[in-house]
Amino acid sequence: MKIPQDLKYTRDHEWVKIEGNLVKVGITDFAQHELGDIVFVELPELEEEFSEGDAFAVLESVKAAADVYAPLAGVVVEINEELEDDPSLVNSDPYGNGWLAVFELAEDEEISGLMDAAEYQQFAAEEE
């Protein structure tokens, strides 16, 4: 199971990459493995606003649909349109081309409660 060192992780098995007030979000290798072959990704619309914990995307396999929750409050400024044509990118490259969306942080938003790679490794191992 791949867990890149330079990312932060949530308890919902998402990764976030923070660059200034922009945050890129995707799901982890663990999560994509659990879900199986992703057949469809329902992405949010640009400029849609979310509070922390809101479902902002849905990942569908043949027999399941999983909500993806906003790790923080913010506005969607970019979505991965490539997933519309090729949802399997979430399986094959979850940390790279399989990213889901970029959020712009709400002004007074503070990021807390995220795990680093080591913490997530332990967390995921316990879930298995």
Added chain:
Amino acid sequence: MKPLVPLIFERSVPGRVGYSLPDCDVPEQDISQLLPVDQIRQTAPALPEVSEGDVIRHYLNLSLLNHSVDNGFYPLGSCTMKYNPKINENVSRLPGFARLHPLAPEKCAQGALQLVYELEQYLAEITGMDAVTLQPVAGAHGEYTGLKLIVAYHKARGDFKRKTILVPDSAHGTNPASAAMAGMNIVQVKSDAKGCVSLEDLRAKADDTVAALMLTNPNTLGLFDVNIAEIAEIVHQAGGLLYYDGANANAILGKVRPGDTGFDVVHLNLHKTFSTPHGGGGPGSGPVGVKAKLIPCLPVPRVVKKENEFSLDYDCPESIGKVHSFYGNFAVNVRAYAYIRMLGGQGLKLASEDAVLNANYLQARLKGAYHLEYDRLCMHEFVISAKHQKVKGVHTLDIAKRLLDFGVHPPTIYFPLIVDEAMMIEPTETEGKETLDYFIDAMLQIAKEAEETPEKVTNAPHTTPISRLDEVAAARNPILRWL
């Protein structure tokens, strides 16, 4: 590789026809004089151009690719795939029924209205309810109608805070989906260690926002909830109603009536319990029965009887309104009526007894080779698990596919969700012991194969017209039509 049967479109030969119509005997007119010119069709729909013989051969060849009750054993849990009596098919096609227009004057429809009226009475007697509507056309439609009735009932009492529908974690997925369609919030109630509703959890959740608890009894594990009286009391004390999901009613005919055990609203699936055919997914019929206090809310029209005259009554101010274009799936209801008249009360009871006997026999013979999560007498169905086989890499899906090689339709699989690797088995009463023994032998052989030659199971099926299909590809790049 050649397709099993070409598409009907692929048989099409331009200019070929499969119909005959009389010559038009009224004066010819140019259609552009009659129709809006900008709406006259420019391109004909590309329907097949085939002869009657082509059509019959095509569909006959397609039919041969199906497993059905008339081909072989179909122990699909919670679906009650019992034998569909042939007389039902004949009587539903009697011209007096088949050619009756729903808006013909009531005096032209007295036979149909009498049948509807009487079937409502029979179903009320069977379920212990005070009135029944035959308008819902499917189980899910019945659930939806029942929930609308419950919402209307609370509102009529001036109680507007009841927005919650409680459903057990073992419930069918339609329960929460129907509740959502009725504008309600769903709260799940846990099962206890015996597979029944956790009274503790129910007490914690039964507050004054609860509109109803939806319950399947026997539940989806095939177990009769022994605490039903307490459950009813808890829900009623909180001011809520009790909804009976009749998916499993085949276990209880003439033995116990939902109306006598505290239920206020029930739906039945005539295509399960009352022998009307499943039709490859429909049409069914999902009548709803209610206690007296909910009668004013029933959908319109109601069939009423005055001095041996039957009529349709639309004057029901508290009614939830209409749920169907006309009066429900009448021709399906004709079949269920015929079934009840053929069996009578004793016959229905015997049917349930044999259904329960058959299920317990299978459970008793299979529980050594397969894991049985809740080991007690079951009702008309039971749930085993492939937990033992999973260790060898053989999953429930594999066992299901291997069963196809024995000419048996697999049980319902991966349901209920609360049992790992679940297989839900419902033999019904219309299967004889030899058929059950054949199934047992097949299941035991598969269990053995899972031990000794697991790949034989994981690569199954080996003898079906087509092998396992790529469902991922189908969902990723949906091809939903020809051309």
Added chain:
Amino acid sequence: MNNQYLPNTPEQRRQMLEAIGAETVEELFRYIPEKLHLNRPLNLPHPLAEASLVAHMEELAGKNNVGAVNFLGGGIYDHFSPIAIDHVLTRSEFYTAYTPYQPEVSQGTLQAIFEYQSMICQLTGADAANASLYDGATAVAEAAILAINATRNRKLLVAGSMHPWYRRVLATYMENLDVEIVEVPCVGGRLDIEAIKFLLGKDVAALMVQSPNFFGIIEDLPALGKLMAPEKGLFVVSADPISLGLLEAPAHMGADVIIGEGQGLGLSQSFGGPLLGFMGVTEKLTRKMPGRVVGQTTDTNGRRGYVLTLQTREQHIRREKATSNICSNQALCALAASVYMSLMGPEGLREVARQSLLKAAFAREQLAAIPGVGLPFAGPFFKEFVVTLPKPANVVIEAMLGKGYHAGIDLGRFFPELRDHLLVAVTEKRSKDEILGCSAALREVLAK
């Protein structure tokens, strides 16, 4: 009485009880608390042997009058149903199977549904169709839910010319969901386009119309489609599938969702059920469509096959977040419609539509020539039209029945102010003689 559906003999029952370790069948029911047992026989009529049951059912069916010449419509029509259809429907491999959960042994049902979906797309111009819904009325409700989910708006503009019972079903479904239904008024039996312009806005989820409408009149779909094109709201059209043999596919006139009642496609009238709700949508709405959908794929050997697909929209996976609670379809009715469309082909369907149109036009002319009979609406119609009578319609209907005609439907049943309006439907099955006979009878009835 024997029970011919129960195969187990007393000896087999005994053997099974022994294997279970029980003495009696009653023991198996011991988890039902004693006090809840029904300790009396069900109070149902005495069982009938097969021969007696047939006689009883024939007697019941005989109490219905289906002999009169049928000019009834209002959503159910007396179109011809080719004999071959019932021969396919009575193949028990189709009718005694269930939802095709195991595709390896359900290719018959799956391919038949795939073909049905394809035919509905051909008729309506839709990009995708589902495996069918309960009926034309619930199809309207399902389309409304689709539109609300797709646009996230909660206001529906619904044609006042849509079948009043379809609108009642829609009202039932929308009640409690915080949805506003605005009825679009009609002028002369046809939608008032100026009123729609006024009602349209950013907050509209859908404009829902029926064409030909309840009064038989063809709505100006091209104009409505143009109005809706720049809007976020969806254009939902409920169509008569038979009319599509002659009329343009609604999708080509801007419809986003095309629904309707498919009974005319070879299904019997059967007192209004079972019916066939069809639904087709544009590409971008495919994953929001309710109901079962069949898709094409391949098996492990590369052979073409069919499966239920896009299942994550459905209740067994999405539970309360599903696009609908529907978990079945009217499979056998869809099969009947497929066989019908295959037999008729493009030419046959066109001829059925053309004859219905010409015969309706002829009948309208004949009836309008009778003193006292009026034509309230001038708009173009397909196979159904309204006439006004100098007497209450129900009185006329009763008198016409005495002469062997189901002359039409009393619109007073739906609109109290239209008690003297009669809705007359004419299909390809009606002959010139029947039409002339009907008009002669009406002339007599009105002369009295």
